[in-house]
Amino acid sequence: MLKKITVAYGDGIGPEIMSSVLKILEKAGANIDIDVIDIGERAYLNGYTSGISPESWEIIKKNKILLKAPITTPQGGGYKSLNVTIRKTLNLYANVRPCISYYPIIQTNHPNMNLVIIRENEEDLYAGIEHQQTNEVMQCLKLITKPGSEKIIRFAFEYAKTYNRKKVTCFSKDNIMKITDGIFHKIFDEVSKEYPEIESNHYIIDIGSAILASNPERFDVIVTSNLYGDIISDIGAQITGSVGIGSSANIGNNFAMFEAVHGSAPDIAGKNIANPSGLLLAAVQMLVYIKQNDIAEKIHNAWLKTLEDGILTADIFNPSIHKIKATTSEFTDAIITNLGNKPSILKEVKYFSDKTKDIYIDLKFSEKKKKELVGVDIFLDWDEDNRNPNTLGKKLENIKTENLNFQKISNRGIKVYPNGNPETFCTDHWRCRFNTNNYEKSIFYNEVIELLKKINSIGLDIIKTENLYKFDGKIAFTVLQGD
Ligand code: NAI
DSSP states (O other), X not given: OOEEEEEEOOSTTHHHHHHHHHHHHHHHTOOEEEEEEOOSHHHHHTTOTTSOOHHHHHHHHHHOEEEEOOOOOOSSTTOOOHHHHHHHHTTOXXXXXXXXXXXXXXXXXXXTOEEEEEEEOSOBGGGOOEEEOSSSOEEEOOBOOHHHHHHHHHHHHHHHHHTTOOEXXXXXXXXXXXXHHHHHHHHHHHHHTTOTTSEEEEEEHHHHHHHHHHOGGGOSEEEEOHHHHHHHHHHHHHHTTOGGGOXXXXXXXXXXXXXXXXOOOGGGTXXXXXXXXHHHHHHHHHHHHTTOHHHHHHHHHXXXXXXHTTEEEGGGOOTTTOSEEEOHHHHHHHHHHTTTOOOSSSOOOOOOGGGXXXXXXXXXXXXXXXXXXXXXXXXXXXXXXXXXHHHHHHHHHTOBOXXXXXXXXXXXXXXXXXXOOTTSOOOSEEEEEEESGGGOSOOOHHHHHHHHXXXXXXXXXXXXXXXXXXXXXXXXXXXXBTO
């Protein structure tokens, strides 16, 4: 069936590599019809601060599938990342990045690497909620949700099942971020039980990344949250031999966007030397997604055969092993000539129609738990008396309500009052904890308001509050470090 897709030529090398890819798709017989939209630099400069006009949005929403070349985000404030906007607006929650080495054609230290990184695409520190709170302290909110985590983790297991992969590994930092990364890891453990045929394990992100860089063949599918995924997917792409051949699919339940991993490479734009492979492999992911597996297979194998023939663009060309340093157009024509041919050194690619079923994750809202308010952390901007915590502590000692009593102060998370360590450096941002006796009694919010009024009346500068809750009787906040 003829499939309508939206195409964005992008900026820098975008138009050159997109023309190359569309030419190959056409010659291979892809059954697609395209609508072209203009997004990126020109849209930004025409006054659309998100880099996209309302008309382009309409076309993307109508066709549901977007093949996008890289775009340039103008330097300076006021311009939002179009990629982040598209991902969030279309609920493209899963970012799928295959990292495969093509040894011995493309040189790499990891000849047997063949893994897929599945990155949560919408939340975490990328919610973009940042504030300056005091003269010295900036804050960026890390939001991890239960449905967001469950969705991406289920997607990873479904992906593994669909593409016959054997193991799913979770990366998190739940030894430090016990609540946010903690829930991601916990949900991973729960969901993994529903897939007993797939092996599962977990690494703390730091050692996980180190092993990824040194022994990537130990991994099959990796699932992780947004920031970690962003970082490790560039590591993964780079150690295959070149970030220039990395492709990515951004998948949601109703929309999908396919693009190269690299940017618009303005330094080589217009020179006909850019490598179109990242975008071409993204187009292959798109063809599998729209169930034109035979065309995807034909293009992917022709591309592998062209590499084997020793015809490569400058970025991956090595004169000691390859024959022809090709321009973008020569490389494109070589791939077209190879359509129908198969590689003999590199592994031939096969995309089976019966396995590329749609992955659709439908989630319900989480079950409601009993929520009780048992205290409040009140954050102050305070800069007096050489920032001596004991001076601030004494001001707060007598402030209380019927059930809330002042307990302690922390600075950058570490307890500084009572009995702080004089060596601890204090900034101008103080967390002051007031809670009910042993967090046992639950209170109404008006006690917090009463407390805030009392603190305000002694001239202290309140910058924010965080309520302390128990859910189903369990404490749902961290204790102070050093406590
Ligand atoms: P970049 O990926 O565009 O370039 C980094 C280096 O790799 C450059 O030396 C470039 O010449 C080379 N390179 C990249 N792709 C290549 C290809 N296909 N063939 C041959 N060589 C290639 O990263 P950079 O310079 O940090 O960013 C340039 C612009 O791209 C920025 O405005 C950035 O915001 C944007 N960008 C856009 C992305 C997207 O639209 N998805 C993703 C990343 C960056």
